[in-house]
Amino acid sequence: MTADTLELPTRTAAHPAPHALQQGKPEAAPQGTTHDASHVNLLALFRESGIADVLTELDRDLVGLAPVKTRIREIAAQLLVERAREKLGIATGAPTLHMCFSGNPGTGKTTVALRMADVLHRLGYIRRNHLVSVTRDDLVGQYIGHTAPKTRDVLKRAMGGVLFIDEAYYLYRPENERDYGQESIEILLQTMENQRDDLVVILAGYATRMDTFFQSNPGFRSRIAHHITFPDYGAEELLAIAERMLDTMHYRLDCDSRLAFEDYLARRVKQPNFANARSVRNALDRARLRQANRLFAAALDGAQPADPAALTLITAGDIRASRVFERLTPGTHPAAGQSIA
Amino acid sequence: MRITQGTFSFLPDLTDEEIRLQIDYALAQGWACSVEFTDNPHPRNTYWEMWGLPMFDLRDAAGVLQEVNACRASYPQHYIKVNAFDSVRGFETMRLSFIVNRPEVEASLWLERQDSNGRVQRYALQSRAGGARIDAPDAARR
Numbered sequence: 001m002t003a004d005t006l007e008l009p010t011r012t013a014a015h016p017a018p019h020a021l022q023q024g025k026p027e028a029a030p031q032g033t034t035h036d037a038s039h040v041n042l043l044a045l046f047r048e049s050g051i052a053d054v055l056t057e058l059d060r061d062l063v064g065l066a067p068v069k070t071r072i073r074e075i076a077a078q079l080l081v082e083r084a085r086e087k088l089g090i091a092t093g094a095p096t097l098h099m100c101f102s103g104n105p106g107t108g109k110t111t112v113a114l115r116m117a118d119v120l121h122r123l124g125y126i127r128r129n130h131l132v133s134v135t136r137d138d139l140v141g142q143y144i145g146h147t148a149p150k151t152r153d154v155l156k157r158a159m160g161g162v163l164f165i166d167e168a169y170y171l172y173r174p175e176n177e178r179d180y181g182q183e184s185i186e187i188l189l190q191t192m193e194n195q196r197d198d199l200v201v202i203l204a205g206y207a208t209r210m211d212t213f214f215q216s217n218p219g220f221r222s223r224i225a226h227h228i229t230f231p232d233y234g235a236e237e238l239l240a241i242a243e244r245m246l247d248t249m250h251y252r253l254d255c256d257s258r259l260a261f262e263d264y265l266a267r268r269v270k271q272p273n274f275a276n277a278r279s280v281r282n283a284l285d286r287a288r289l290r291q292a293n294r295l296f297a298a299a300l301d302g303a304q305p306a307d308p309a310a311l312t313l314i315t316a317g318d319i320r321a322s323r324v325f326e327r328l329t330p331g332t333h334p335a336a337g338q339s340i341a
Numbered sequence: 342m343r344i345t346q347g348t349f350s351f352l353p354d355l356t357d358e359e360i361r362l363q364i365d366y367a368l369a370q371g372w373a374c375s376v377e378f379t380d381n382p383h384p385r386n387t388y389w390e391m392w393g394l395p396m397f398d399l400r401d402a403a404g405v406l407q408e409v410n411a412c413r414a415s416y417p418q419h420y421i422k423v424n425a426f427d428s429v430r431g432f433e434t435m436r437l438s439f440i441v442n443r444p445e446v447e448a449s450l451w452l453e454r455q456d457s458n459g460r461v462q463r464y465a466l467q468s469r470a471g472g473a474r475i476d477a478p479d480a481a482r483r
Contacts, residue, residue, distance in 0.1 A: 128400050153396075156408075160401025198403040 040084040049083075051076045054122050058115070063244065064237040068112055071228050072119060079123050096225040097125060097200045098192055100168075102207040103230025106276030109204040110166060112230075116202060117162040126200060130161040136170040139184045147180040151187045159198045168203035169213035185217060192223050233276050238265050242280050246314070251288065256316035267324045283322065290318040342449050344382045344471075347422055347438040357406065360423070360441055364402035367425035367437050373397045374405045376412050378421045380470040382448050395426060409441055418444040418472045444471035 046052070055076065058069055078095055085092050097120065101109040117131035134154055141147035155163065165171070173179040192201050203220075205213070207229065214221040221227075233241065239262060246252060253261060264283065268274060291314050295306055345351055355363065367374055375395035379386060392412040396404060405423065412421050421442035424435050448471035455463045 130400050156396060156404030157398050157400070159399070159403035159407075195403070195407075198401070 040087050042080065042084055045080055045084055049080065049124065050122060051080065054119050058119070061115075062108065062112070063240045064233050065108060065112070065230065068108075068228055068230060071226060075226070076123055079125055083124070094197050096196055096223070098196075098224045099200070099202045099226040099228060100210065100224045101202065101204040101228050101230060102210040104206065104232055104276060106278030106280075107230035107232060108277060109230055110164075113162070113164045113202050113204055116164075116200075120162065120200060126161055128160040131164055132158040132161065133164045133166060135166050136181070139165070139171065139188075140180050144180075147183045148187060151184045155187070155191050155199065159195075162200045162202060164202045164204065167205050169205050169209040172213055172216055174216060185220070189219050189223060235262070235265060235269070238269075238276070238280055241277050242284060245281055245284055249284075249288075251284075251291075251312050251314055253314055254316075257314050257319055260316040260319040264319055264322060264324055271324070283319075284314075286322065287314050287318045290321050291315070294318065342447055344420065344440070344443070344447055344450075346382060346384070347440055349439045354443065355439070355441065360409070361402045361406055363437070363439065364405045364423065364425075368399055368402065368405075370425075370427070370436070371429075372425035372427045372436055374399065375424045375426065376405070376408045376421065377424060378412055378416050378419045378442075380419050380444075380448070380472075381468060382420045382471075383450065383466060383468045385466070389420075389422065392421070395424075413442050417442075420444070420448075420471070445474045447471045 055069075055073060058072060062069070075097065082092060082095060099116070101113060103109055114131060114133075117126070118129055120126045121129035132154065138154055139147070139151045141150045171181045171185055173181055188201065191199060201224075203210070203224070239258075242261060242265075243253065261283075265280070268279060268283065294315075294317070295310065299306070343350075349355060349363075364374055373395050376392040377389035378392055379389040393408060396408070399405060409421065409423065419442065420440060422438055422440045425437040427434065427436040449469045450466055451468075453465050453467050455465070457463050
């Protein structure tokens with residue numbers, strides 16, 4: 001904590017450790033020092049910055065999301081080139097990194113945003129590794145004169161890091177002309193424009209509603225450099241996500257239950273209100289519930305005490321008990337929207 | 342007459358970059374910063390005007406500097422200071438306080454003597470507010 005906050009707020013010093021290490025190595029030392037007045041070794045800069053670690057970590061931790069990873073890679077390259085230009089004294093303005101994440105429910109917008117502060121900090125773009133996550137309630141006041149101080153307060157708290165506005169389209173409510181959301185938007189825009197060095201703003205929301213939001217606030221769209229669309233996950237990606245979730249919760253699937261879960265996903269995707277990773281998590285939570293119930297019932301029937309293998313295994317039966325399997329033609333049932341379990 | 346109140350007041354005025362570093366230090370200690378201003382830096386004037394409320398939960402000096410600059414724009418000829426409040430039990434007080442803005446012509450303080458009943462002498466510090474150079478020539482002193 002103290003080591004993190006006591007460092008001097010310089011951008012290039014965000015990762016001094018790898019730099020020092022490389023300088024110590026005999027074979028790397030010339031590369032780090034050979035840049036004369038007119039040359040900058042981009043490769044050496046890349047190695048010094050620890051960007052490679054950030055990118056491999058992202059690849060490892062996030063399933064799918066190719067467009068998102070591509071964009072982060074591009075941003076990393078841009079920041080690196082900026083740093084090289086700075087070394088040669090080519091005048092340059094800090095790039096704008098305000099972003100907008102749009103996509104269907106459960107595609108990982110919030111998860112990525114939470115990681116973005118970490119990534120940008122390690123890339124040396126923001127001074128602090130911190131993220132302030134807000135929604136409409138935190139920005140918009142309840143009476144005249146309440147909104148501006150409230151919004152400014154949030155902006156001040158986020159300075160030096162990332163401000164994440166979830167469900168940003170709620171800020172603007174066209175149906176109520178006396179709504180204070182507009183005032184909040186104006187202050188946001190002003191700060192996003194004037195204090196680009198101090199703050200990165202990330203908006204997130206469902207694609208269609210974000211589109212209408214931007215249509216009514218054209219200034220917002222043009223001030224955001226990166227519009228990133230989160231695609232829906234494919235079948236294998238959903239399965240990979242499920243296995244990762246189970247892994248962190250210390251559960252496992254065997255061969256049968258994996259097949260059952262694939263089957264489950266194939267049916268569930270076609271049903272309404274499918275929310276990608278969130279639906280997967282809910283399905284797994286319910287499977288855990290059934291597993292616990294099954295173990296408990298077995299214990300009441302006088303079965304052997306459960307061993308760790310039994311406690312961590314989710315069987316095909318736990319998954320196939322889902323109501324998704326009850327319907328022969330998924331998605332055509334009139335009450336399909338309400339009764340997903 | 343240079344007013345010497347608070348930390349660093351015997352040093353040359355801090356630059357904005359130095360102010361930023363000091364605020365960063367205060368925030369790293371978990372202290373909450375606030376901005377205050379006055380035209381009357383009498384030592385007994387403990388309560389300067391508050392520029393907005395104290396700022397809690399900040400992580401970076403940019404937010405405080407923004408308020409300092411806003412206050413400077415409104416009161417260029419006032420004394421402005423940044424306070425850092427420590428809420429830890431046992432302290433619960435200012436841990437750091439330093440002046441970040443001074444008027445072009447500094448305020449004056451001088452000692453006045455009065456005779457009182459008997460042959461008692463009473464002393465009081467009198468002060469005159471500082472201000473812009475043209476508005477407050479030295480000849481106008483009392």
